[in-house]
Structure formats: structure tokens, C-alpha cells
Amino acid sequence: MGRDEHEDPGLFRDLGRMAQVIERRQALRWLAAAGLVPLFGCGSDDASGGGSDGGTGNGDGSCSVSPEETAGPYPGDGSNGPNALSTSGVVRSDIRSSFGTLSGTAEGILTTVTLTLVNTNANCAALSNYAIYLWHCDQSGNYSLYAQADQNYLRGVQVTDAHGSVSFISIFPACYSGRWPHMHIEVYPSAALATGSGNKIKTTQLALPEDACQAVYATSGYSQSATNLSRVSLASDNVFSDGYSLELATATGNVTDGYTVTLTIGVAA
Known part of the structure; x- marks a missing residue:
């Protein structure tokens, strides 16, 4: 949310620390009730923090729990x-x-997704040997096992390494009607426990940056996505409208060589 240049910077450092121990949305609601900050959907990069770090960092060496x-x-x-x-x-x-x-193989622009898992209760220490389940829609906006019942592509699990990181090779997902382009993430304590939703410790989503979306959706196979993207924004999306700075990934690359999408996920482990 927007910050006026005349506001006390110490207050916002304190808010960053509070986010380590209080779920982000609960903290915002409490502060809104106290009249310290307004509670509304963010409508610009500045209002959201811009997501420029592609992760949960607050700029002061701390990190925040990713939204549920x-x-x-x-x-x-x-x-x-x-x-x-x-x-x-x-x-x-x-x-x-x-x-x-x-x-069967999903077609689309090559995309590598790198996710890093950190412990917000331990100075953002990397969490190794956790399992991350990633899934998203295909180039047409359909999900395997459902609309594409004869496929289970664009779903997979990786175990975090010593740096808390995993990488998935995938394709850039579509923008389907009513939603900002995104990917889904579930975190599990281990690969052995990543067998069903009952064992997950975090469910969150990754928002894709607009410039990469526009470039991809100008290519063959994504024409409907370009139309859908023009009708939605991060501020109007039913998941990201209450704040997306901790979920907005960074993306580097191009449509010819492919993209690398990066996000840090914070959990209170």
C-alpha cells in the first residue's frame, strides 16, 4: 500500500517486523481498525511494493510470511x-x-520457475528438504486432470536443496477470464509427506509480471490470453487485490529463449 514521503519510516520498519509473527492479512486488518493504515486493494506497483525483489524481503534484512x-x-x-x-x-x-x-506434452513459451523457501522465524534461513508442489494452467487456460482429464502435465514436486531452492521447467501459463496470470504452490514438510493436501503447511500463489505476460501473449497460441489480460489487473484480481508484493515474481528472458521466473516463499517454520 502507498506510503507518503512524510510518514514516519520507523513505523513501517515495525510493520515489517510484525509481519514475521502475524499473518499478513490479519496484521493489515488490525492496523486498519486502529486507523494506522487504510485497508484497500493496491492499484499500482508503488502501492504494492512493486514486487521488484521477487520475494518476501522487507529491505531491512527481514522477511515476511507469504500470504495464505x-x-x-x-x-x-x-x-x-x-x-x-x-x-x-x-x-x-x-x-x-x-x-x-x-x-502428452504442453505447448507454450519455455519457462523455468525457481522458488526459494525461507524460515521467517529464523532470520530468513533457507529451508532444505521441504517439498514444493507447483501447478498451473496450460496455454489454453485449462488445468490437467480437470478440463484436460486425460493429462496430468504442468504439475510436479521438487525437494528444496541446501539453499532452500527448487527449479521447475515448464511453459508460460495462459491468462484465463477473470484471473491475473498465476501459478499455484503448496509447501510440504518433506517429499514423504507430499502425498495429499492434508499434510501441506502453506498454500500460496505466484503472480506473473505484466511486461512478461504482454510479451508472451503477443505470440502464437496465446491470442485469447491477450484479450483476457486487458480485462483484469492485479488490483481487481480476486486473489491478489488485497496486496501482492509478496507474491509478484520477477521474470527475466524473452519469448525466443524463454523466461526465468523467480520468487521467494516465506513460512514460519
């Missing part, structure tokens, strides 16, 4: 129908093709 979000209607984690997590082969880095008994 809905898994949506197509999680594929057993909570709403099919469970990709129980299928052999789900632990993989390249998620473009279906696995197990299914076959």
Missing part, C-alpha cells in the same frame, strides 16, 4: 477429486509432459 491463498478448484492434491501427488513420477523438475500412465 486458496488452492483453487483444480489442485490435483486429493482435496477436490484427482490426486497427482499419489502418482509415481510426480517428483520431477521438468513438468511439461504428463507422467505415470498418461502421455
Whole structure:
């Protein structure tokens, strides 16, 4: 949310520290009730913090818990129908093709997604050996196991390394009607426990930056996404409208060579 240049900077440093121990939305609501900050959807990069760091950093060496979000209607984690997590082969880095008994490969602009998991209760220390489940829609805006029932592509699990990081090779997702382009993330304590939604410790979403979206959606195969993107914003999106600075990823690259999308996820471990 916007910060006036005349406001006390110490107050905002304190707010950053509070976010380590209080869920972000609860903190904002409490502060709004106290009259310290307004509670409304952010409508510009400055208002949101811009997401320029692609993560949870507050600029003072601290980090914040990533917002808890809905898994949506197509999680594929057993909570709403099919469970990709129980299928052999789900632990993989390249998620473009279906696995197990299914076959098929999702088309689209090559995208590498690098996620880093940090502990907000331990000075942002890297969390190794945790499992991260990533899934998103395809180039047409459909999710495997649901609208594409004969596919389970664009879903996969990776275990965080010593730096708390995982990388997935995927494609750039579509923008479907009513939602800002995004990816879904669930965090599990270990690969052994990443077998169903009952064991997850965090559900969040990753918002893709607008400049990368515009470039991708100008290419063949994404024409409907360009139209859908023009009708939605981060400020109007039903997930990101209450603040997206901790979920807005950075993206580098181009449509020819592909993109690298980066985000840091904070959990109170």
C-alpha cells in the first residue's frame, strides 16, 4: 500500500517486523481498525511494493510470511477429486509432459520457475528438504486432470536443496477470464509427506509480471490470453487485490529463449 514521503519510516520498519509473527492479512486488518493504515486493494506497483525483489524481503534484512491463498478448484492434491501427488513420477523438475500412465506434452513459451523457501522465524534461513508442489494452467487456460482429464502435465514436486531452492521447467501459463496470470504452490514438510493436501503447511500463489505476460501473449497460441489480460489487473484480481508484493515474481528472458521466473516463499517454520 502507498506510503507518503512524510510518514514516519520507523513505523513501517515495525510493520515489517510484525509481519514475521502475524499473518499478513490479519496484521493489515488490525492496523486498519486502529486507523494506522487504510485497508484497500493496491492499484499500482508503488502501492504494492512493486514486487521488484521477487520475494518476501522487507529491505531491512527481514522477511515476511507469504500470504495464505486458496488452492483453487483444480489442485490435483486429493482435496477436490484427482490426486497427482499419489502418482509415481510426480517428483520431477521438468513438468511439461504428463507422467505415470498418461502421455502428452504442453505447448507454450519455455519457462523455468525457481522458488526459494525461507524460515521467517529464523532470520530468513533457507529451508532444505521441504517439498514444493507447483501447478498451473496450460496455454489454453485449462488445468490437467480437470478440463484436460486425460493429462496430468504442468504439475510436479521438487525437494528444496541446501539453499532452500527448487527449479521447475515448464511453459508460460495462459491468462484465463477473470484471473491475473498465476501459478499455484503448496509447501510440504518433506517429499514423504507430499502425498495429499492434508499434510501441506502453506498454500500460496505466484503472480506473473505484466511486461512478461504482454510479451508472451503477443505470440502464437496465446491470442485469447491477450484479450483476457486487458480485462483484469492485479488490483481487481480476486486473489491478489488485497496486496501482492509478496507474491509478484520477477521474470527475466524473452519469448525466443524463454523466461526465468523467480520468487521467494516465506513460512514460519
